[in-house]
Amino acid sequence: MKRVVLIAAIAGLLAACAAPQQRVALPSAPPPGEPGNVAGLRADQIRAAFGEPAFVRKDGAVEMWRYDSATCKAFFFLYPDSGQMVVRHVETLPRGHDIAADSSCLDALLARKTAPVS
Numbered sequence: 001m002k003r004v005v006l007i008a009a010i011a012g013l014l015a016a017c018a019a020p021q022q023r024v025a026l027p028s029a030p031p032p033g034e035p036g037n038v039a040g041l042r043a044d045q046i047r048a049a050f051g052e053p054a055f056v057r058k059d060g061a062v063e064m065w066r067y068d069s070a071t072c073k074a075f076f077f078l079y080p081d082s083g084q085m086v087v088r089h090v091e092t093l094p095r096g097h098d099i100a101a102d103s104s105c106l107d108a109l110l111a112r113k114t115a116p117v118s
Contacts (some may be wrong), residue, residue: 035090035101044062050074050109069112072105104111 038046046065053065053076063085065076077089089100096102 034088035099035103035106038076038087038090038101038106041087043105046078048086051112067109069105069108071108072102074101074105074109 001033014066015055022091038049043063050067054068055066057064057066061080065079067076073093075091075093076087077091078085079088090106091100092102092105092114094102
């Protein structure tokens with residue numbers, strides 16, 4: 001009896017594996033290209049320009065820094081280079097029209113950092 005139950009269970013698992021799998025479409029990739037004024041900057045330069053990030057995520061040696069404004073978010077991806085963390089990729093939400101980062105978002109974040117406090 002145990003063999004029959006075991007065989008039925010194995011047959012059920014095999015049938016589930018053979019069933020057609022639904023595929024979910026991935027979103028399209030962001031457009032290529034990096035904003036010329038931030039790609040290649042060191043971590044200390046990003047902090048000096050944009051302030052402290054709202055969020056930092058570390059995955060191994062790579063870091064993602066997120067900056068928030070009222071209208072957009074910017075994501076800086078930093079990689080180790082000669083003992084320092086350096087920006088290799090930037091994206092914004094919403095995205096730019098021809099590259100992954102919208103320069104008006106980055107400008108808004110820079111203005112926020114340098115705006116005088118009243």
